Amino acid sequence: MGNDFIAINWGSSNFRAYRIDETGRARDTLTEAAGIAALDRAGMEAQIERVNQRWPGVDALYACGMIGSNIGWVDAGYVDCPVGLEELAGRLHATEIGGRKMLIVPGLACHRAADNAPDILRGEETELFGLMSAGRIPLNGMVALPGTHGKWVQIVDGRVADFMTAMSGEIFDRLTANGLLASIVGAPAQPGPAFDAGVRASASRKLGLGTLLFGARARVIRQELARDDAASYLRGLLIGAEIADASAIYPIGEGGTITLIGTSQVCAMYARGLMLLGLASQTVDAADATLRGFAALRAAARMPA
Numbered sequence: 001m002g003n004d005f006i007a008i009n010w011g012s013s014n015f016r017a018y019r020i021d022e023t024g025r026a027r028d029t030l031t032e033a034a035g036i037a038a039l040d041r042a043g044m045e046a047q048i049e050r051v052n053q054r055w056p057g058v059d060a061l062y063a064c065g066m067i068g069s070n071i072g073w074v075d076a077g078y079v080d081c082p083v084g085l086e087e088l089a090g091r092l093h094a095t096e097i098g099g100r101k102m103l104i105v106p107g108l109a110c111h112r113a114a115d116n117a118p119d120i121l122r123g124e125e126t127e128l129f130g131l132m133s134a135g136r137i138p139l140n141g142m143v144a145l146p147g148t149h150g151k152w153v154q155i156v157d158g159r160v161a162d163f164m165t166a167m168s169g170e171i172f173d174r175l176t177a178n179g180l181l182a183s184i185v186g187a188p189a190q191p192g193p194a195f196d197a198g199v200r201a202s203a204s205r206k207l208g209l210g211t212l213l214f215g216a217r218a219r220v221i222r223q224e225l226a227r228d229d230a231a232s233y234l235r236g237l238l239i240g241a242e243i244a245d246a247s248a249i250y251p252i253g254e255g256g257t258i259t260l261i262g263t264s265q266v267c268a269m270y271a272r273g274l275m276l277l278g279l280a281s282q283t284v285d286a287a288d289a290t291l292r293g294f295a296a297l298r299a300a301a302r303m304p305a
Helices: 041-054 085-089 124-133 168-177 180-184 193-203 209-221 227-249 264-276 289-302
Strands: 005-010 015-020 026-032 061-065 078-080 093-097 100-104 107-111 118-121 141-145 150-156 159-166 257-261 280-284
Touching: 005 289, 015 041, 015 289, 026 041, 041 093, 041 100, 061 289, 085 124, 085 289, 107 124, 107 159, 118 159, 124 141, 124 150, 124 289, 159 227, 168 180, 168 227, 180 209, 180 227, 193 209, 193 227, 193 264, 209 227, 227 264, 257 264, 264 280
Parallel strands: 005 061, 061 100, 078 107, 141 257, 257 280
Antiparallel strands: 005 015, 015 026, 093 100, 107 118, 141 150, 150 159
């Protein structure tokens, strides 16, 4: 128990702290809706004090996520790709919060080879290297992390080489919560014929996504799409467009298998979308990916040069 350490995945909306042993196993967990977006500096210090009280005597403290962003406690910056585990571990950002020393994992940045456009991620790096260190994702290939801001990551020789971000999840949430398209949604999105039609329509690139999205309303109004199928169709449009973007800049259609990391329900829709477009995928259970990532980074940071 003397080698235990504390790791915090501190995002915009949630605070997840773990007491972890060196194998990456969580002995105890503290989860609260205390994300960075809702806290000032005093609130962040108060969260760390709650951690101190829960796990007294555990000195080593690590964190990843938005705590290290420009709206967090301190900007931990970004490490340029390509980057491996040892390089990332060597760039842990030391700071102090609430009287406690903390090491924050920086994010990753790239200029994509396909279009030289910049992209950034923060938090997913810990998850990716945790799964790679456990041998649960390939050291060469494509990994997709569907979510609010989905990532498509190219891994080469165990290093993150390149990636792209798509806002499909956020766009779907906003479209179906407010505005004109919210009025046509009658049931949650799920795989099925309406979803399939949406994937094929957007992936074909015959029309832009803006035109296709409004077309969903016209389909419902003209009774060519049931209200209970509207969310599925919209989700299919967004996922199909995202897969088409990834296919345009990465060689994901050259016989490889895309690894999906995320919640089972969302990954199931991405897996179906990929299958419809002739692409193979496998879904990895990532429940402990962040914990393993912290353990791998801690071990790499402590290795002699």
